[in-house]
Amino acid sequence: MGEGLYQAISKAVTEGEEEEAVKRVQEALKSGSPPVEIMQRGIVAGISKAGELWKANEYFLPDVIMAADAFKAAMAVLKPSLKEGEGAKKGKKVVMGVVQGDVHDLGKSLVIAMLTSAGFEVIDLGIDVPLQKFIDAAREQKPDIIGLGAYMTTTMLEMKSIIAELEKQGLRRKLKVMVGGVPTSQEFADQVGADAWGKDALDAVQKALKL
Amino acid sequence: MANPMLEILRGLIYGNILPVGKLSPGARVFATLMGRHGDIVPFLAPQIHDHAMTVAKVPARKYYYDAELLVDTELAVERWYGFDAPMITADNYNFEVEALGAKMVYSDYGMPAVDTNQPLIKERADLDRLGALDPTKGRIPVGVEIARLSAAKGLGLFANGLFCSPFSFICAATGYPKAVRALRKDPAYAKELFDYAENKAIFPYLKAQAKAGVKQTIGADAWSAFPNLTPEMVDEWVVPSAMRLKERGKKDLKMRVSAGAAAADYCEEDPAKFNKEIMFKCLSVALKLLPMNMTMTVMGRTQDWDMRWVQEFAVKNKKWGRKLPIYASLNSRFVRDSTPQQIVEKIREWINIMGRDGGLMFFIGNVPADTPPVNVHTALQAVHKLGHYPIAKDLSAITVEPHKFTPFDDWLKGQPEADVIFKAREKK
Numbered sequence: 001m002g003e004g005l006y007q008a009i010s011k012a013v014t015e016g017e018e019e020e021a022v023k024r025v026q027e028a029l030k031s032g033s034p035p036v037e038i039m040q041r042g043i044v045a046g047i048s049k050a051g052e053l054w055k056a057n058e059y060f061l062p063d064v065i066m067a068a069d070a071f072k073a074a075m076a077v078l079k080p081s082l083k084e085g086e087g088a089k090k091g092k093k094v095v096m097g098v099v100q101g102d103v104h105d106l107g108k109s110l111v112i113a114m115l116t117s118a119g120f121e122v123i124d125l126g127i128d129v130p131l132q133k134f135i136d137a138a139r140e141q142k143p144d145i146i147g148l149g150a151y152m153t154t155t156m157l158e159m160k161s162i163i164a165e166l167e168k169q170g171l172r173r174k175l176k177v178m179v180g181g182v183p184t185s186q187e188f189a190d191q192v193g194a195d196a197w198g199k200d201a202l203d204a205v206q207k208a209l210k211l
Numbered sequence: 212m213a214n215p216m217l218e219i220l221r222g223l224i225y226g227n228i229l230p231v232g233k234l235s236p237g238a239r240v241f242a243t244l245m246g247r248h249g250d251i252v253p254f255l256a257p258q259i260h261d262h263a264m265t266v267a268k269v270p271a272r273k274y275y276y277d278a279e280l281l282v283d284t285e286l287a288v289e290r291w292y293g294f295d296a297p298m299i300t301a302d303n304y305n306f307e308v309e310a311l312g313a314k315m316v317y318s319d320y321g322m323p324a325v326d327t328n329q330p331l332i333k334e335r336a337d338l339d340r341l342g343a344l345d346p347t348k349g350r351i352p353v354g355v356e357i358a359r360l361s362a363a364k365g366l367g368l369f370a371n372g373l374f375c376s377p378f379s380f381i382c383a384a385t386g387y388p389k390a391v392r393a394l395r396k397d398p399a400y401a402k403e404l405f406d407y408a409e410n411k412a413i414f415p416y417l418k419a420q421a422k423a424g425v426k427q428t429i430g431a432d433a434w435s436a437f438p439n440l441t442p443e444m445v446d447e448w449v450v451p452s453a454m455r456l457k458e459r460g461k462k463d464l465k466m467r468v469s470a471g472a473a474a475a476d477y478c479e480e481d482p483a484k485f486n487k488e489i490m491f492k493c494l495s496v497a498l499k500l501l502p503m504n505m506t507m508t509v510m511g512r513t514q515d516w517d518m519r520w521v522q523e524f525a526v527k528n529k530k531w532g533r534k535l536p537i538y539a540s541l542n543s544r545f546v547r548d549s550t551p552q553q554i555v556e557k558i559r560e561w562i563n564i565m566g567r568d569g570g571l572m573f574f575i576g577n578v579p580a581d582t583p584p585v586n587v588h589t590a591l592q593a594v595h596k597l598g599h600y601p602i603a604k605d606l607s608a609i610t611v612e613p614h615k616f617t618p619f620d621d622w623l624k625g626q627p628e629a630d631v632i633f634k635a636r637e638k639k
Contacts, residue, residue: 016395057484060438062391069388101318103326106387127328128316153261153543153579154271154321183579187548199480 002033006041013046013074014053016066021046021074035081043078047071047117051202064201068113075116091118092144094208095137097125098181099158104151107181110201111147118205134162138171145208148194150181159184160192167193176211180204215367225249226569230600236295237367240572244503246533248569252562252598254591255538256285256294257575260301261321263288265580266619269635271320275302278356280635282364283628291622292584293591296369299361301354303373303431307412308383310349311341321580327386338403343411346419354416358425372420372428376470377408377452379434384408387434394440394448405452414459421464428468430456435474436510442492445475450499471500473509482515494524504530506537510576514545514557518564525570536570541590546575547582551589551613558593559606567602588614 005028012021021043028038050067053059059067094115098108105127112122123141125133138146146166150156159179166172179189180198189197196211198204215237222241225234226249234242234249242249260281264274267284274281282299289297302322309315309323313331316324325331332338344351358372375383381390381404393401413430420428434440435449453470460468475496479485497507506525518539525534539561546554558573565571573594578587592614597606616622623629 055481055484057486057489060441062395062440062444065388065391066395069392101316101321101324103316103324103328105328109388127326152321152324153547153577153581154318157320157581183544185544185548188544191548203481 003041005031005033006038006045009038009042009074010046010049013043013070014049014067016050016063016070018066018070018073021070022077025074025077029078029081035078039075039078039082043071043074044117044119046074047113051114051117051205055202064110068110071113071117091120092208092211093121093123093141094145094147095123095125095134095141095143096147096149097129097134097137098127098149098151099155099162100128100130101158102150102152102155103127104149104181107151107201108147108149111149111180111198111204114201114205115208118209120205120208131158131162131165135165135169135171138166138175139169143175145176145178145211147178147180147198147204147208149179150184153183156181156183156188159194163193178204178208178211218367222249237369240296243570243572244505244536246530246536246570248566248571248600250600251595252566252571252573252600253295254293254573254594255296256289256292256298257540257543258298258300258577259285259288259575261580262578262582266291266584267623267632269632271318271322273635275322276350276353277635278353278360280631282357282360283631284635286364287623287626287628287632288619290626291616291619292587293595297366298369299357299366299373300431301357301373304375304379304383304433306350306354306373307344307375307380307416310344310346310351310416311384311412313384325383327383330386330389331384332381332404332407333385335400335403338407338411341407341411344413344415346415351416351419355419355423355425358420358428359423362425370426372417372425374413374416374420374428374430374470376430376432376435376449376472376474377405377413377456378440378449378474379430379432380408380412381405382434384412387439390434391440394444401448405448409452409456409459413456417456417460417464417466417468421460421466426466428460428466429472430468430470432471432474433476433510435471436476436478437489437493438479440474442475442489442496445471445496446499449474450496453500467502469500469502474500476507476509476511478511480512482512485516487520490520491524494521495528498528498535504528504535506535508538508540509574510540511542512545513540513542514549518561522565525565534568534570536572537565538572538574539565540574540576543576543579543582546586546590547579549586551585554586554590555593555597555611558590559597559609562594562597562602563606566598569600571598573598584616584619585613588616 218237221238226242226247239249362370
């Protein structure tokens with residue numbers, strides 16, 4: 001047991017073989033492998049490899065989607081076995097949501113999968129999230145980072161209001177804000193006062209690590 | 212617009228035999244489409260619906276439900292900017308799914324959006340449950356009227372209907388991840404989805420357009436752009452589907468149906484990953500879907516491209532001794548976020564690389580709602596000034612200042628669209 005099984009989990013996640021990933025995680029749990037090891041050396045290694053292949057132009061979005069599916073399925077099986085806090089004990093806390101009026105979920109889901117794999121604790125506020133909900137989450141969850149997503153040129157303007165409100169309420173001092181989504185850009189991020197812009201899921205993780 | 216046949220003829224003569232005089236905007240475009248050049252490089256109207264709505268200050272809840280308001284607003288804003296060929300677009304991806312009962316999110320400020328978190332199609336059985344689209348439902352009558360009006364208001368050869376292409380429809384109905392999963396893991400289900408999209412969802416809409424007298428219609432397909440789909444996946448799924456719709460449109464409706472607009476568009480976002488081989492594959496597959504031979508760029512991060520690659524592709528794939536015309540699209544975020552001078556410099560660079568031998572047209576992928584109008588005006592001015600044939604030997608010697616323009620409201624007074632737009636601003 002051990003290395004071979006971790007490699008099999010990792011391979012199944014990278015190749016987007018959802019059923020195989022679940023089967024192998026169950027096998028590993030049954031064999032007594034530590035859940036944290038299964039996560040780090042199997043599941044996280046697999047999604048990280050998919051990210052590397054994406055970066056190297058060997059994987060495209062459909063491949064990343066398949067890998068993210070396998071990642072989510074494998075984590076769902078593993079999660080009950082992880083002790084509280086074990087999965088993200090070193091990670092920063094991120095609150096993520098798609099701004100009000102916008103219901104596009106894909107980009108956010110990919111970013112969450114990649115952030116989780118990089119050790120962040122992610123609280124997903126979902127889609128079509130009103131400004132007040134971001135403010136409440138900043139106050140209650142005390143995250144290190146708030147991630148705002150938008151897909152439309154009209155809804156992205158909401159990001160400016162959220163950032164301004166965080167500022168107004170004195171919540172920005174210890175809080176970094178990241179923005180992302182198809183119509184956004186570095187220039188836009190600068191204009192609205194964000195701390196970083198993620199051009200894709202992998203880039204978002206790299207920027208989040210630096211914040 | 213003048214008589215379209217005369218415009219084609221004038222463009223053909225100018226491009227092939229007698230390049231003298233000043234062309235009308237339409238003739239300028241046709242001369243360029245022949246792979247030659249007109250008097251100046253043309254700038255085609257972009258996808259501009261949200262931006263036009265913002266410039267004209269008309270409420271979204273009227274604009275997206277009133278065909279005349281939408282068509283008039285876009286035509287007025289496009290004319291205010293001075294584009295060479297008009298184009299009418301709407302939220303093309305929504306009409307069919309909305310009419311079939313998809314959950315939508317409506318907004319006071321922008322176009323409606325499909326809520327794919329509560330998908331219209333969750334499983335196979337939904338295809339039978341949904342049945343065929345009823346063209347009297349949702350905003351289908353608005354979509355048909357937009358197409359009819361675009362012909363009635365004189366768009367000539369640029370008049371067309373709009374629809375959502377099959378793969379993008381599937382994404383709107385199931386969500387993109389499920390659509391991709393079907394292509395990758397369950398091809399039998401993917402075939403059922405395409406069959407449903409083509410014949411039960413889209414065809415009834417096309418039939419309603421044909422009944423209203425629409426002669427050609429274009430299916431938007433941004434979900435099939437790269438890297439959402441690889442060029443190989445577009446070739447395997449999107450191209451055959453577009454061909455089926457084309458044939459059926461021709462046979463049953465006597466209408467030209469072009470599905471797959473923007474499919475295989477090279478939309479790599481990371482300049483470090485730009486890859487000539489993949490770009491050429493994308494451009495080659497896109498060629499199969501276009502109604503005419505063209506090197507097509509639409510939504511990509513073109514501000515960071517090496518445009519010599521695009522020129523190389525166009526020359527390499529020449530037909531009848533002429534390079535393929537290049538549809539060169541300025542990235543929408545670039546146009547929004549840049550200074551006017553940065554836009555001028557980009558246009559100068561592109562004309563220098565791709566414009567000297569003709570066959571170059573400018574476009575903007577999609578003008579974002581909040582784009583400063585001065586940026587669009589300046590882009591138009593730069594293309595028309597720098598793109599004057601024969602192209603100046605030293606383009607760097609030509610200065611283009613940010614364009615001074617009449618504010619839209621002042622310009623609108625006395626225009627044929629004024630009443631419709633001003634009335635729409637009134638609160639009811």
